[in-house]
Amino acid sequence: MTESFDLLVIGAGPAGGEAALSAASAGLNVALIDEGPAAGGQVWRAPRTAKAKRSRAQDPDRERGDDLRARLAASSIKIFYATQVWDARPGFRVSCVSDAGAKELNAPCLVLATGAIERVLPFEGWTTPGVFGLAAATAVMKAEKALFGQDIVIAGQGPLLIAVAAKACELGLRPRAIIDRASRSDWLRAAVGFAGVPSMLITGARWMSQLALAGIPYHRGSEVIRANGDNALQSIVMSNLDSGATEEIEADTLYVGNGLTPADELHRLLGAAQTADGLRGGYRTIRDDRCRSSVPNLYVAGDGAGVYGALPSAIQGQIAGLSAARDHGALTEAQFSARVKEPRRKLRRLEKFGDASCRLMQFPQDVTTHVSAETIICRCEDVTHADIHAAIDDGAQDLNQLKHFTRLGMGPCQGRMCGLTAAAILNHRNPGPKTDTRLTPRAPVRPIEMNQLIGDFDYDDIPVPKPAPL
Amino acid sequence: MSERLEIRLTVNGAPLACAVGQTVASALLANSSYLLRLSPNGQTPRGAFCMMGACQECAIQIDGGIRRACQTEVRDGMRVELRGAADDRG
Numbered sequence: 135m136t137e138s139f140d141l142l143v144i145g146a147g148p149a150g151g152e153a154a155l156s157a158a159s160a161g162l163n164v165a166l167i168d169e170g171p172a173a174g175g176q177v178w179r180a181p182r183t184a185k186a187k188r189s190r191a192q193d194p195d196r197e198r199g200d201d202l203r204a205r206l207a208a209s210s211i212k213i214f215y216a217t218q219v220w221d222a223r224p225g226f227r228v229s230c231v232s233d234a235g236a237k238e239l240n241a242p243c244l245v246l247a248t249g250a251i252e253r254v255l256p257f258e259g260w261t262t263p264g265v266f267g268l269a270a271a272t273a274v275m276k277a278e279k280a281l282f283g284q285d286i287v288i289a290g291q292g293p294l295l296i297a298v299a300a301k302a303c304e305l306g307l308r309p310r311a312i313i314d315r316a317s318r319s320d321w322l323r324a325a326v327g328f329a330g331v332p333s334m335l336i337t338g339a340r341w342m343s344q345l346a347l348a349g350i351p352y353h354r355g356s357e358v359i360r361a362n363g364d365n366a367l368q369s370i371v372m373s374n375l376d377s378g379a380t381e382e383i384e385a386d387t388l389y390v391g392n393g394l395t396p397a398d399e400l401h402r403l404l405g406a407a408q409t410a411d412g413l414r415g416g417y418r419t420i421r422d423d424r425c426r427s428s429v430p431n432l433y434v435a436g437d438g439a440g441v442y443g444a445l446p447s448a449i450q451g452q453i454a455g456l457s458a459a460r461d462h463g464a465l466t467e468a469q470f471s472a473r474v475k476e477p478r479r480k481l482r483r484l485e486k487f488g489d490a491s492c493r494l495m496q497f498p499q500d501v502t503t504h505v506s507a508e509t510i511i512c513r514c515e516d517v518t519h520a521d522i523h524a525a526i527d528d529g530a531q532d533l534n535q536l537k538h539f540t541r542l543g544m545g546p547c548q549g550r551m552c553g554l555t556a557a558a559i560l561n562h563r564n565p566g567p568k569t570d571t572r573l574t575p576r577a578p579v580r581p582i583e584m585n586q587l588i589g590d591f592d593y594d595d596i597p598v599p600k601p602a603p604l
Numbered sequence: 605m606s607e608r609l610e611i612r613l614t615v616n617g618a619p620l621a622c623a624v625g626q627t628v629a630s631a632l633l634a635n636s637s638y639l640l641r642l643s644p645n646g647q648t649p650r651g652a653f654c655m656m657g658a659c660q661e662c663a664i665q666i667d668g669g670i671r672r673a674c675q676t677e678v679r680d681g682m683r684v685e686l687r688g689a690a691d692d693r694g
Contacts (some may be wrong), residue, residue, distance in 0.1 A: 169657055171677060176656060182625035182677075184608065251658045263638035263651025270655035273674075274630055278623075284632040363638045365649045397658065513653075513661065516646030546660035551653075581660060583669055 135237050139165040141213070141458050142228055142241040144400060145220055147175020148444045149436025149451035150203045150247030154211045156220070156455030156473075157245075160464045165212045167219055167230060167237055169580075173206050174199035175249050176269060177444040179276040186279040191304065194337075195276070195444070214239075219575035222400050226432070231582050235589040243458045246384055247451055248438035250394035253554050254290075255501060256519075258360040258509045260390075264367030268391030272299045281305055283387025287370055288314035289358045290391040292494045293338065298389060300341035303348050304486045304507045311383050312345065313372050315392070316494055317355040324490045334487055358390055359504070392491070394441045395554060402440065402575040404429055410568070414441055416554055417572060425454035426461075433458055442488030449481045502559050511559075512552040514545020522559050532569045533557060546581045549573045615684045622678045629655060629662050629673035632684075640664055640673065640686055 178199030418440030543549030
């Protein structure tokens with residue numbers, strides 16, 4: 135089944151939702167696609183269970199999400215929820231699957247607003263059931279007002295760490311420990327950047343004081359180096375980054391995350407130019423001040439192009455939607471300029487906050503030097519740290535070669551979980567000019583089954599070609 | 605306040621009650637079923653990890669197809685099979 139529109143928007147988070155709304159308000163016929171059951175993305179995620187829907191706890195993200203969902207529901211936008219994009223081709227043709235079967239959506243303009251994924255620094259035993267990403271905790275708390283685990287440890291770095299810890303306390307849980315890679319001075323340096331957005335600074339300070347008040351042990355300048363347990367997590371071992379002193383903490387559940395990175399498979403698949411992001415690590419997609427990528431009529435907004443957070447993403451989305459409407463001829467240059475003026479002003483202020491947050495999520499290139507040889511780096515294919523070093527010894531110089539040598543990145547996650555870590559190992563082993571440390575993107579960008587594409591059919595539906603004459 | 609558990613799944617044939625709006629992954633986790641499968645190469649135990657559809661660790665048999673448990677909403681009568689996990693490791 136094929137449907138055509140003026141504009142397709144992939145991702146219904148803050149960036150994609152606003153992009154679709156601003157383009158539709160300018161008169162474009164817009165389709166919005168998201169793999170989730172409702173708009174909001176990760177940060178403005180919709181409550182899913184009755185318990186979460188009932189909750190009246192004050193939550194700005196929930197309010198912003200509810201507002202976005204209400205405006206989308208009242209709009210003319212054709213929304214495809216619970217729909218998985220697995221390929222995008224120039225022109226643009228976007229292939230999706232849902233419970234309703236396979237679908238192709240076409241439009242001359244495309245906005246990519248695919249958001250971020252979490253990066254997690256590997257450590258021994260991080261594949262043990264009971265070890266989760268930090269963002270997993272926020273996803274479940276927002277959707278269900280619940281968090282799994284009795285003896286919970288929360289670890290990693292960046293603003294999400296204290297957000298998760300504080301929200302867990304609000305649910306009545308008492309984490310056994312919070313383990314932060316950042317030191318007190320890292321936070322103070324970041325606070326200077328946060329000062330431009332006082333409301334965020336106040337929220338952060340309130341979370342910190344809630345944790346201090348609750349008496350949750352807070353270990354700064356420390357990281358988790360091992361998860362113990364076979365079929366289930368039993369304990370974690372924490373190490374101080376300066377002294378190397380270790381301590382074992384009993385835990386059945388660990389939430390650990392080291393910041394965010396763009397979910398940019400589609401950007402790369404469509405050939406949008408990228409640049410190494412020195413501050414954030416990894417790459418970001420190049421865009422002009424109208425959110426146009428290097429590919430004509432391809433617009434990029436939000437964390438999928440470079441991580442700045444939900445509020446800047448929403449504004450980038452507005453600009454991208456207006457920009458698409460301008461290029462499609464629905465707005466004059468004067469109308470466009472008048473409508474982007476205010477968003478651009480807000481964006482400049484908010485992006486400074488994004489930079490400060492990202493400083494707390496930095497990922498040093500030598501970060502894997504203490505990771506043991508037997509630690510799994512590529513979770514899908516069980517490729518260990520030692521396997522990667524052996525492949526580099528054998529001459530692997532970039533990520534694609536590492537993939538050929540070891541199968542790293544060849545599994546169902548397509549390198550999303552291991553790519554940045556493997557790139558850091560490569561860069562550390564091969565000092566000097568940096569080679570391109572990205573895996574070549576390929577469709578399908580998410581695993582799909584053939585029978586999802588084929589759908590249901592009867593024997594009689596199968597076309598039988600006329601036999602060739604003998 | 606606890607959830608009303610109105611939906612029944614079967615997990616390896618055994619019933620599991622869960623709430624409307626839960627995902628298969630959260631229903632299993634709320635029941636302390638952390639072990640979902642074994643990794644195909646190393647046969648190491650795995651559970652859900654990212655809970656946002658990216659890592660594919662929770663891809664298990666749901667109603668006969670392989671689906672990500674964290675992205676699949678529970679439905680009455682849904683059949684979930686933890687192949688490998690329960691069979692091979694007891």
